[in-house]
Amino acid sequence: MSTDDALLLDQRAGKYTVQAMKDLQKQAVILVIDDDADLRYSLKRVLSSKEYRVLEAESGEVGLKVAAAEKPQVILLDNRMPGMTGIETLQHLRGEHPNAMIILMTAFGTTQTTIEAMKFGAFDYIMKPFDPKQIMGLTAAALAASSDLDKASASMGGDAGSQVSAEDLEGGIIGSSKPMQAVFKTIGQVAASDATVMITGESGTGKELIARAIHRNSLRSNKPYIAVNCAAIAENLIESELFGHEKGAFTGATQQHLGKFERCDGGTIFLDEIGDMALATQTKILRALQEGEIQRVGGSETIKVDVRMLAATNKPLEEMVEEKTFREDLYYRLNVVRVPLPALRERMEDVPSLVDFMLKRLARDSKAELKHISPEALAVLQAYDWPGNVRELENLIYRSAVMAQGEAILLKDLPEEVVEAAGLEPSEQAEEAGSVELRERGDALDAAYAQLRGETEVDLLHAAERAMIARALQETEGELGAAAAILGMTRPTLRKRIEQHSLNT
Ligand SMILES: Nc1ncnc2c1ncn2[C@@H]1O[C@H](COP(=O)(O)OP(=O)(O)OP(=O)(O)O)[C@@H](O)[C@H]1O
Numbered sequence: 001m002s003t004d005d006a007l008l009l010d011q012r013a014g015k016y017t018v019q020a021m022k023d024l025q026k027q028a029v030i031l032v033i034d035d036d037a038d039l040r041y042s043l044k045r046v047l048s049s050k051e052y053r054v055l056e057a058e059s060g061e062v063g064l065k066v067a068a069a070e071k072p073q074v075i076l077l078d079n080r081m082p083g084m085t086g087i088e089t090l091q092h093l094r095g096e097h098p099n100a101m102i103i104l105m106t107a108f109g110t111t112q113t114t115i116e117a118m119k120f121g122a123f124d125y126i127m128k129p130f131d132p133k134q135i136m137g138l139t140a141a142a143l144a145a146s147s148d149l150d151k152a153s154a155s156m157g158g159d160a161g162s163q164v165s166a167e168d169l170e171g172g173i174i175g176s177s178k179p180m181q182a183v184f185k186t187i188g189q190v191a192a193s194d195a196t197v198m199i200t201g202e203s204g205t206g207k208e209l210i211a212r213a214i215h216r217n218s219l220r221s222n223k224p225y226i227a228v229n230c231a232a233i234a235e236n237l238i239e240s241e242l243f244g245h246e247k248g249a250f251t252g253a254t255q256q257h258l259g260k261f262e263r264c265d266g267g268t269i270f271l272d273e274i275g276d277m278a279l280a281t282q283t284k285i286l287r288a289l290q291e292g293e294i295q296r297v298g299g300s301e302t303i304k305v306d307v308r309m310l311a312a313t314n315k316p317l318e319e320m321v322e323e324k325t326f327r328e329d330l331y332y333r334l335n336v337v338r339v340p341l342p343a344l345r346e347r348m349e350d351v352p353s354l355v356d357f358m359l360k361r362l363a364r365d366s367k368a369e370l371k372h373i374s375p376e377a378l379a380v381l382q383a384y385d386w387p388g389n390v391r392e393l394e395n396l397i398y399r400s401a402v403m404a405q406g407e408a409i410l411l412k413d414l415p416e417e418v419v420e421a422a423g424l425e426p427s428e429q430a431e432e433a434g435s436v437e438l439r440e441r442g443d444a445l446d447a448a449y450a451q452l453r454g455e456t457e458v459d460l461l462h463a464a465e466r467a468m469i470a471r472a473l474q475e476t477e478g479e480l481g482a483a484a485a486i487l488g489m490t491r492p493t494l495r496k497r498i499e500q501h502s503l504n505t
């Protein structure tokens with residue numbers, strides 16, 4: 001082992017000894033916690049310098065010990081490790097070393113991990129694989145933040161890290177693309193506060209899902225969450241729905257009725273389609289926001305309510321403010337934190353994992369066999385522009401899964417309009433193997449598939465595809481034409497795939 005190693009880990013005993021180094025004091029200490037020895041090695045190579053001393057630990061457990069002894073300023077923490085997970089380690093580290101900046105390294109950018117990482121006070125997260133420049137930049141930023149914090153807490157004599165207790169995090173939001181990761185990061189940052197959040201985005205982008213996630217990750221998660229669709233309730237009823245009414249307030253009000261605000265006390269109210277709310281109601285909402293109090297319709301008593309408001313709309317509120325159909329003051333009041341959701345076409349790289357998630361959920365809910373999707377069909381879904389966003393994709397997947405007779409959704413199971421709009425022709429229409437058109441198409445699909453190969457879900461897809469091809473070959477006793485037809489692939493494509501997967505025919 002090299003004498004440069006500041007720390008020699010005796011992995012079996014979980015003990016470590018520290019070797020003397022000349023300028024220990026001057027160097028910033030960076031701790032890399034990862035079970036992957038190669039990654040630790042390369043991070044150490046990249047980061048080690050006169051300024052940085054890099055220590056390693058191969059598990060969360062060892063990492064905690066090293067951190068206790070060495071007080072690192074920056075910790076690079078893997079998420080998936082045997083034993084303690086990164087998130088668990090993160091929670092311990094935050095408790096014990098509030099001024100250390102922790103960067104979580106995730107191989108699979110799951111929603112949960114990102115939200116949790118930010119919630120439990122990570123400085124940032126980075127998705128594997130990353131390039132050296134990225135990690136160097138992030139480490140430098142973390143180090144700067146750490147020394148700022150050191151100075152601040154020295155002057156305050158206090159602990160600057162805030163803690164949120166562990167909460168039940170339910171999944172269901174898919175997105176490892178950059179724009180979605182940014183959304184999760186914001187959620188993690190704002191969930192615990194009582195800030196009003198305005199969620200915007202086209203129809204079907206997941207506004208309601210995000211509103212729920214904010215509530216679930218907030219300190220109010222065990223209090224009521226009530227969603228109100230402002231567009232669906234008749235204008236003359238909405239006030240009574242929201243604020244309640246007294247007996248005799250209007251014809252038909254035969255008894256007192258508690259509104260959603262009162263029933264939601266202590267919890268979160270989600271005002272969906274807020275752009276469709278009448279001006280008169282907007283005024284009352286503003287008052288509830290500003291004063292934290294409401295009045296029942298027909299009542300004179302003011303009632304204190306403690307409600308956090310979330311709002312969503314797919315209307316251009318700014319324009320509505322200009323046209324005076326939306327109150328400017330309410331607009332600013334609601335717009336404290338804005339979460340704009342990307343359209344699905346702006347995050348096409350999430351399509352494979354969304355499809356995978358939807359197929360798994362469908363199999364679970366319908367207690368049916370899990371269906372797969374052929375790479376060709378998936379390539380079409382990644383070339384379509386999704387005006388209806390995730391909702392449209394969800395509907396299409398459910399419909400196609402029902403249409404598909406075999407184990408996989410094939411090109412032929414997709415709606416014609418979608419295939420046409422995506423600019424790829426169904427394979428039956430070009431049956432002649434070896435034709436120029438087919439070869440070109442095969443190449444286009446290969447290119448699309450090569451792109452997919454870079455994505456996180458690739459291993460799954462790859463394995464699923466291999467199994468599908470093997471099964472088709474078995475069923476057709478190695479007859480390529482027939483197998484290609486079953487798979488919704490062209491013969492040349494199939495031949496290539498057989499080679500790639502090292503399958504026997
Ligand atoms: N990131 C995502 N991961 C998984 N499912 C999603 C995601 N985003 C949206 N969905 C699903 O897509 C559908 C539409 O989402 P949602 O109802 O939240 O959209 P919305 O933005 O509120 O649309 P609208 O403006 O039409 O009300 C839901 O079934 C939801 O579960």
Ligand SMILES: [Mg+2]
Pocket residue numbers: 207208272
């Ligand atoms: Mg909605």
